[in-house]
Amino acid sequence: MxxxxxxxxxxxxxxxxxxxxxxxxxxxxxxxxxxxxxxxxxxxxxxxxxxxxxxxxxxxxxxxxxxxxxxxxxxxxxxxxxxxxxxxxxxxxxxxxxxxxxxxxxxxxxxxxxxxxxxxxxxxxxxxxxxxIDQSLLQQRIDNLRKLGLVEGSLQRVVSHYPAILATPAKALKRKTVFLKEKCRFTMQQVTDILRDSPAIVHEDQDQLEYKFQYVYFRMGIKQAHMVKHKLFRSTLEEIRWRHCFLERRGLYQTPDKNGQTLIVNPKLDRIINVDLESFLARTACASAEEYVVFQKLLAREWQEEERHHGDESDDDDSDDEDEEDEIESRDSYRKRRRK
Structure with a gap:
């Protein structure tokens, strides 16, 4: 219009x-x-x-x-x-x-x-x-999105696709943009692109968002530019982990070393997250749907055992903390829980 x-x-x-x-x-x-x-x-x-x-x-x-x-x-x-x-x-x-x-x-x-x-x-x-929402406040939020770099055309598409962004308080939106810039090291232009392509990120839990970024950055070795290019934040953490681990177990994906080198050629992020499951299995993983289902069940069991194991470790008073005071405090806390 x-x-x-x-x-x-x-x-x-x-x-x-x-x-x-x-x-x-x-x-x-x-x-x-x-x-x-x-x-x-x-x-x-x-x-x-x-x-x-x-x-x-x-x-x-x-x-x-x-x-x-x-x-x-x-x-x-x-x-x-x-x-x-x-x-x-x-x-x-x-x-x-x-x-x-x-x-x-x-x-x-x-x-x-x-x-x-x-x-x-x-x-x-x-x-x-x-x-x-009061009309003046609604107008302020639209103006704020413009200040974040959403130009005419992009702004209208974002609002039409995800109108809940206008129901987001300015402080909450600012916290999310600061997080993306300071914690995740995205540039301001990249933050704008993320808001344009994945506006629902403004309502995503920040702890989950941080874990998703760290998982893709450290475990998969993907840099910020590629995350933005392939619209990472449209995908859920669960979906990313399932598909990445499946490729890794099949020898089709390798975490890069500190120099960013791998012994194999990893598939592009786009071929992992921006395709439906059928295409992912046929073209990227070269596997059947049955294999993927069995793998998910086994991996879910592994994750449950790991969580249980970590829970047991957290209750163990033989902590390996380097800081002696922290070790004493955690030991005292453990003993108090044991008495109860």
């Missing part, structure tokens, strides 16, 4: 507001639905739009009302009938007061972002929590 189309959507909304709303828009502020006579935002006028007029206020309970955005207004905004009905129903289920006030302004901000009605409808279906 180009800027001209977005502008037309916004103008349509603005024409249904009072002149005071125009002054807010011209001063850089976005729409605040405060006009009592506004067709789009006023509950009384929306009552009049429904069959039976104002006397139909006690409507049938089979169809909950969404007084701030009647179905007819959604249709006028460019939504198809199925899209309008879906949004109308989702709005009707939202009973939070702040969400009611934010309904129109949420649509305003999304249209100003350059999204068309179809994209807006799908986006709100995926993440109805956006109705609970």
């Amino acid at each position: 180009n800027n001209h189309s977005a502008f037309r959507q916004v103008v349509w909304i603005l024409r249904r507001t009072s002149s005071s709303i125009f002054s807010l828009f011209q001063s850089g502020s976005y729409l605040q639905p405060s006009c009592i006579r506004c067709k789009l935002f006023c509950s009384k006028s929306s009552n009049l739009l429904r069959p039976g007029g104002a006397n139909n206020e006690q409507a049938s309970p089979q169809r909950p009302t969404s007084p701030e955005l009647p179905l007819s207004s959604l249709l006028d905004m460019g939504f198809t009938t199925p899209q309008a009905e879906e949004i109308y129903q989702s709005l009707s289920k939202v009973h939070d007061g702040s969400a009611t006030k934010n309904r129109s302004s949420t649509l305003m901000v999304l249209f100003m972002l350059g999204l068309n009605p179809s994209s807006v409808g799908k986006l709100l279906t995926k993440c109805p929590d956006l109705y609970n």
Whole structure:
């Protein structure tokens, strides 16, 4: 949706507001639905739009009302009938007061972002929590994504694909970007590329994320540039470990030495994680599905035994700590647990 189309959507909304709303828009502020006579935002006028007029206020309970955005207004905004009905129903289920006030302004901000009605409808279906976010805060989060390097086009695709990124507090997003830069040593451009290709990373557990990075970096010998190029963070840690260990046990993958050298040619990361299981087995592992299933069962048993073994070691008072004080403290702690 180009800027001209977005502008037309916004103008349509603005024409249904009072002149005071125009002054807010011209001063850089976005729409605040405060006009009592506004067709789009006023509950009384929306009552009049429904069959039976104002006397139909006690409507049938089979169809909950969404007084701030009647179905007819959604249709006028460019939504198809199925899209309008879906949004109308989702709005009707939202009973939070702040969400009611934010309904129109949420649509305003999304249209100003350059999204068309179809994209807006799908986006709100995926993440109805956006109705609970104040319009100024929603706009700030969009601006923050721009500051992180998501340019026009990429920004719209990210928001459409993963709208929950707009429900992420700025501090949480900043913590994740700082983690990627300082702990994982990605460049700022690489961080931008990661957010563009794998926006769900903002909600991934940071400990799991760190372990995933360390596993691929140290065990597989993959550098940051290749992680970004092959969109590593779209894959789960479990999937990466299964496939890597399977190749390793079959002699098809080797951890590089400190100079990055191996005795065999390792398959590219792209051929390990960015293909479906059937293609991975046929083209990369050269194995059958039955072999892979048996391997998974055996490896799962190994991992369970390792975890049990490590758990036993943690309870052992014969620690090999170099620091004597730490050794004494852990021994005392162990003895206390034994007494209990």
